[in-house]
Amino acid sequence: MLRRYRTVENLKVRECARALRIEDPFLASRLTAMGLLPGTLIEMIRRAPFGHTYYIKADGVRLALRKEEAQSILVDA
Amino acid sequence: MNAIQVPRMPNIALVGNPNSGKSTLFNLLTGLRQKTGNFPGVTVDIKKGRFRLPSGREVELTDLPGAYSLYPTSADERIVASVFSDPSDPNYPDVVVYVADVTHLEKHLLLLTQLLDLDLPILLALNMADAAETIGLKVNTVKLAEKLGIPVVLLSSRTGENVSKLLSEIEKLLEGNRPPHKGFYSLNEQEKNVSEAIRINAGTDNSYRSLLLAHHYSWLPKLPAPIRQTIGAIVFDKQFNSLKRQVDETLERYDRFTPIVQATVQFPPRFPSTITDRIDVVLTHRWFGPVIFALIMLLVFQAIYDWSSVPMDFIESSFGWLSSALKANLPEHWTTQLLTDGIVTGLSGILVFVPQIAILFFLITLLEEVGYMARVVFMFDRFMRRFGMGGRSMVSLISGGACAVPAIMSSRTIGNWKERLITILVTPFITCSARIPVYVILIGLVVPSKKILGFLSLQSLIFAGMYVLGIVAALGTGYVLKKIMRTRELSYLALELPVYRLPHWPNLWLTVWEKVSAFIFGAGRIILIISITLWGLASFGPGDSLPSAEVNARLEALSRQLSPEETENLVAAYQLEASYAGRIGKIFEPLIRPLGYDWKIGIALFTSFAAREVFAGTLAVLYQLGDAEKDITDADENETKATLRQRMQAEKFTDSGKPVYTLATALSLLVFYALAMQCASTLAVVRRETGSWKWPLLQFAFMTLMAYAGAWVVYNLFV
Structure with a gap:
């Protein structure tokens, strides 16, 4: 399948992008409640020691996301 | 439950997102007037306390778990959603105090707007006014109150600023003095x-x-x-x-x-949040992060071991002194023995733990308070998933180092049921503070106090090894359970990493006080009851078995020409064997003999199944009874510990005459206590958190089985 969008997982450290939408409905419910909405500016901060986990900033709020979660958030960059 | 219906005290609920400073406000309002809990008998799902309004009216305050929304993703959030879904719920509040972090207001209002639509008396407490001032954030509370249609108070739960205003607003709402209801969301x-x-x-x-x-x-x-x-x-x-x-x-x-x-x-022109970012560069660093975590854990370990030894020795020697003084001054009667050998020994066995429990909870709460635990969750999520758990399980496992009961309760933040269940099932393997005295006694008994490579003490090395054994058992069992259990439920991390804050000391002291008092009055009560029962079982026997045991002992002593002191010891030993406790121990002996234990250890194991911390007390009671004379003649009371050790070393199997406490027996006992589920409180809390007896029973079965098998293997390796 051709990937048309990049996701948070593809962001390099220090790279910023705006969230477009969250594909998984359950995660969408959780993340929107935490303030990560379409249009939110996301910055990749760093990867976790054992990998597969990401430290991001969404509109100034620091969040820890798993790989699957990061893959679920489509971004515009 | 109440037989007489008393007019219900008004119930005020604190609601808000995680990290809104809700619990600090709860502590500020209620202080020591909280229902301490989390042990059987006083278990509470939700924290409650009381406080007085300006008019003098007393109200109940409920601290609901932090939640982002009424659409829950964890057991914690479900509590909030279920309370507000049902007005007949006993926790349904008369007034809601919604706590929001004013410096992140745009992220903290979602849940408030949901509550607005439920049409209940509610007010908005804009918390962290002190932090807002520092960063230069200004808020127009009058306008906000007008737009939302509810009272708004800007306050600080840390400095106490404006809290009196909050109280009078609560009072107004309770009197029915509320602005007209304004809905927020229009249904499609x-x-x-x-x-x-x-x-x-x-x-x-x-x-x-x-x-x-x-x-x-x-x-x-x-x-x-x-x-x-x-x-x-x-x-x-x-x-x-x-x-x-x-x-x-x-x-x-x-x-x-x-x-x-x-x-x-x-908002201020630039959001100054760089301190947290700079700290995280180091603390969550790919390599430094885990290393610093390991160092912190070592420090915690060192603290429990080191800082607590002075107060523990003091408590033990004071009780030893008290016991001897009572024996010397009171008439010789069974009630005196009940007091000294039953109650005082039992009390000493409870209070001696207090320093360790206090230090452990202090340090773990400190890590939580400053915001470090969330970083641990972030760093170890991937690692823990290999063992069927998630990053959040780290919080439970670390807290398990203090006590499994609150640790298991903290698993409520884990959203995925399988991950949560595995965390609940394996947390009791982690070396809790109740195991420490058992380890101290056994290691001191059989491991020589020599140094390896000149500086490493062999005893502390084995001690550390016991911790490793607990961790390996927890992770290994998690791995096996992960393979066995099936779930299609989605698992997520999605965790907010809060800004680092200096600890708010009143919060820390209150938590430590709460845990310590819960231990003394909750678990302590059980220990005391067991100590007294045990004393009774060891002091009395069926029919005239005790007097006849004495006669037999004296006859044997005469024929062996023993000294008066040795004669008394023999009498005491025979009497103990003939007592109820001796009989119970004898029943268990064939079962535990393959592990290298005699019937006295059998009694200790038997009593430990309710609470493992009873082990030391049981041995003290048993060997004390076996040698009652010596204690009174003992000039130096500070040597009570040493004498217990000496008595244990002198202990021999009655049939073979071989010493009971060899290296093999002690190691086998260590492994048994490391792996066995010997805690009624934990079983009760597992029952409550999983909602059925199936899981605690399963847990009890596999832990006991592992303990027996492990102890058997170790005994046969070393014997």
């Missing part, structure tokens, strides 16, 4: 249909609450089955897509309140 066509159908069929009073039932009918605990079915049929009939509606509703709410925040809050 489909939601209206569903809500209306539910209102007619389930008799709900409010359209948004009816909508909540449409979202939550499948899991709400108290919903009657017919209503559950009816709502299920409505949801199916109207093709109501819960998850999609949740997201759309949430976005709609943001669209409405974001302009309100922008119109009322004046």
